[in-house]
Amino acid sequence: MQYDVAVIGAGVVGAMITRELSKLDMNLVLLEKAGDVAMGSSKANSAIVHAGFDAETGSLKAKLNVQGASLMAYYCNKLSVPYKNIGSLVVAYSWDDMQTLETLFERGFENGVPNMEIISQERLRAMEPYISEEAIGALWAPTAGIVSPYELTIAAAENAIMNGARVKRNSGVFDIEYKNDMFYLSTATGVIKAKYVINCAGIFADKIANMIGDTSFKLIPRKGEYYLLDKTERKMVNHVLFQCPSAMGKGILVSPTAHGNVLMGPTALDLDFDSKLDVDTTIEGLNEVKFSVNGVIPQLTTRNVITSFAGLRAHRVGDDNDFIIAPSKENEHFINVAGIESPGLTAAPAIARYVGKMFREMDPSYEKKAEFISKRPAPIRMAELSPEERAEVVKKDPRYGRIICRCEGITEGEIIDAIKAPCGARDVDAVKRRTRSGMGRCQGGFCGSKVVEILARELDIPMNKVTKHGNGSKILYNKTK
């Protein structure tokens, strides 16, 4: 199959760019090496919409961050993705910290972050009753928020498919050849031909660029470890709570999630170049998170932890840590979108528009589609409905009456929807990201085996072919008898 554009990497950036390009009349494909979209940094990050005072003034990062923060509500509404504009606080514990807040405020102002304030201890305490007594003030940024990053990715991919794009999973690119004005991408599922390539391969973007001889940047994985706490802890935290930044990043934060849990993390540990798959959690990392958060909200403990996880940021080697969003010097039909570490999630909507504009300027021959569908319909979420509304839904389809995941109240109907959706779930974790089945406090103890059963039935495969997260992550072996 020949495509006009192949986007490599179905993280939030790749998916949002694909959606943006699906506005144009062209053959478009999104290639992903994993068994699902959002399998890299997009599924394991802080899930924060940053206001935009961190990035260096004048950088692309700063510009796209502030733009992204202001676009997020619009996109999440269009794509039916959980987003809450709860605002963020950078908490100060010393006069040095207060000085840092001033610096952040100044930088934020220069970057165009609206409505920031430096607030007093009293006001901070009123906003966050459980905050440490040591906290003396904070930088309040009301435009910050929280979003479900993997749902944003999934929704963008689905919406792109609704608009004619193809999403090919399990299609990792291992070689690229360029001849006769055409890229030949060797993937795990065959050769893909494309006139243009957009490299959104996250932590592997440097390896993809290397395939066309572009060695202009190098990425190392910077690991961040997190704890996810039970919804019972939600009352302890009202806003995104940052500590004053350090050289390694924005420090360990505490925040509610878009689904009402509490997230704490991340650590920041630079791994070596060859550890791009290492998302193991470590005792040291998790202890650091615990210790650090104890200084912010002393009463918040990990007693009600649901899970811990680690994610990797695509960190640029060298002094320049700005986003790379430009055609490669080796081939101008190959656009690198690389080094997108924090605030990449926030910036994703702005990056998509930026790349879209760049592409149209590069090749104005593609017309805008008249019939672009901008709205991705909201999936049915039974747990969010009133008993009366639930009764209505079940009347139409009884499968919405059979609850599979007890903790989150997810029904068989919702799980089937997730499997049948345009970019449908193919494994247990994919069902979990789409429906929250198994996301609760029992962590799939009860529903896990039922989800395996439903996947097997709907995909018409035996139960022992169902995986946890694609490839070799099998759950069951042979039949006992």
Add this chain to the structure above:
Amino acid sequence: MLKYDLVVIGGGPAGMAAALKARECGVQKIIILERAATLGGILEQCIHTGFGLHYFGEELSGPEYAYRFIKELEKTDIEVKVDTMVTDILPGNVIVATNNKDGVMQIHTTAIILAMGCRERPRGALDMPGSRASGIMTAGTAQKYVNIDGYMPGKKIVILGSGDIGLIMARRMTLEGAKVEMVCELMPYSGGLTRNIVQCLDDMGIPLKLSCTVIKTHGIERLEGVTIANVDERRRPIPGTEQYVECDTLLLSVGLIPENELTRMAGIIIDPVTNGAIVDEYRQTSRPGIFACGNVLQVHDLVDYVTEESQIAGEGAAKYILSKGKSKSRNGKDIHVKAENGVRYVVPQNINRSTDKDVKIYFRVADVYKDKRVVVTCGDEVLYNKKKKKLAPGEMENVTIKLDDIAKLSSNEITVKLEA
């Protein structure tokens, strides 16, 4: 509008015994709401024997034990709805439940018995670092795959936690051809029954490693191995004792948690130690007309005791219903039962002074003890004093307080404790 005298939430051993007892005591309209497709609860997958020695005087398998109650239920007009999940308990004892036949139901009832059972502690709650590979699951999940679905969840297995389910699964997986490398137990003693250690581990040649835990899991897709280490007396891994064990499966048997989401939703007061409701001698919770029994109230080791406890709850609910709710909730007002000095918790936590029969107090101890006296006191008065050769956290104990003694107690507090 659906209207019942008694709604029993959960159709496992607790719910079935409670419903049958309430029926026997004269309650008319009873319904059991069960979230699984069949009655029997977790017993359906517990195909090993050892159930019923106390209650039936014979050794039954889990499904056989459940079957006896299912057959009893079939003889009555007690209604049963399976595949039905209760989602809310609203004020005024209105239950919201859903299934794929009736849709969303609102059920009005005079009394409720909570019998939702418990769940296993998952990996996430363990603080165990490492990868997110497949092949890490609770022992109960593995049990369902093997005994109900007929699939092997692994070939080379390490089990963390020596709770009874873990021990039972060690034998079960071995019989089905898997190699169980070891069972690691964080504590210096096993949480399981001695009989299970002998018959599930020793018989199968599986080593039990005490004061040992899994400190890391390895593998990106399927589990490839675990790192184990010995722990010191404060349960911290001892550096230098790490050992890599190759395996494709890690089964977790690290504790059970009563499933009290609905209980909390109903505003019922929970005991922070048992993680179940605080109840009186008839297992009435802090909300009048709502009773609790079985593993949702306290995690039991023997189903026989679940049955016994549930019959008490069924009788209590019947008394409440037949007195038209006039048997006031006296929970917490009369005699408070306290756990002290080596006794970790007691159930019931409250006793009504005007109760009408002897009260059996169940308890668990905090550690392994040898040659200790179990003593129950009320002020200076000693109500019970008996020597026990051995007490262990894994074995639920009980003492009976005589009706005559309760009536004439000198204070409003009795204490259950261990003494030398």
Add this chain to the structure above:
Amino acid sequence: MIKEMICVSCPIGCMMTVELNDKNEVLSVKGNTCKRGEQYAIDECTNPVRMLTTTIKVSGGTLPVVPVKTSKPIPKGKMFDCMQVINNEVVDAPVKMGDVLICNVCDTGVDIIATNEV
């Protein structure tokens, strides 16, 4: 010969020392604190038996397997032989509680019976 064992007759779990002669006959039992302990020690040393529980494949049933048990305890050493026989068996649904699915398994004189309905 001296054998060490834990008694499983009750939760106390006495550590017992059993003395045996060449013919595997019990000469003495020490460490037990009750009669049941002594009997258990003798049984375990001379003829240890176990209940075997597992599943048998079902064809045409609501579930792929049905749980089964031995009608009586079988010699401990025969458990895996019996498993092999059981694993090769397929029974047709419907299976009723208590149905005898295999007679006299491995010449033990013990039957394999269904412990649920499928």
